[in-house]
Amino acid sequence: MTGDLTLEWSSEQEIREITPSFIAKLEELLRLAGEQENVTVGEVALTFVDDDAIHELNKQYRGMDKPTDVLSFAMSEFGEDEIEINYEDDGDSLLDEEGEDDVAEAFIEPLGDIIISVPRAIEQAEEYGHSVDRELGFLFVHGFLHLIGYDHQSEEEEKVMFAKQEAILQKAGLMR
Structure with missing residues (x-):
């Protein structure tokens, strides 16, 4: 299992069916983004x-009382109220009979959470004149880049981030 970049997903909306073929496209986007950014696990x-x-999440975590299209919560960010967990060796071995560390093999570190508003994606797809799949893919890649440290607070940061997003989407065939 080591060396994998994995996607765990769920849908808490009833506006649009999330199909297995679309999930496969998101997994492709994740793989392409990971390759581009040297994130392999x-x-x-x-x-x-x-x-x-x-809307509720945006209000609770960002203090913005309105819906948004995508939110990202990176696991590597530590806020004031969060504590870093240190794992110390207590002397207990986690090795299997062959002497291999099977716990580390089975554990994949979480990069974080991405939350996408499907109604916002549908509206934006119509506004920009492209498919809903492309908009959802764009929001997913955008969220992933935030998880690994990209931001767009300045014009220069925005240019870099959006160019990276566009390159990934084009490789996956999600054109405008």
Whole structure:
């Protein structure tokens, strides 16, 4: 299991069916983004929600009393109220009979959570004149880049991040 970049997903909305073929496309996007950014191991948790759910999360975690299209919560960020967990060796061995560390083999470190508003994605796809799949893919890649440290607070950061997103989407065949 080591060396894997994995996607765990769920849908808490009833606006659009999330098909197995679309999940396969998201897994392809994750693989392409990981290759581009040299991220080869980790788990991304993706949840599709409605506007009410993302509105509440946006209000709770960002202090913004409105819905948004995508939220990302990176596991590597530590806020003031969070504590870092240190794992110390207590002397107990986690090795299997062959002397291999099977716990480390089975554990994939979480990179973080991405929450996407499906109604926002549908509206934005119509506004930009491309498919809903492309918009959802764009939001997913955008969220992933946030998880690994990219931001777009300045114009220069935005140019870099959006160019990376576009390159990944084009490799996956999700054109405008």
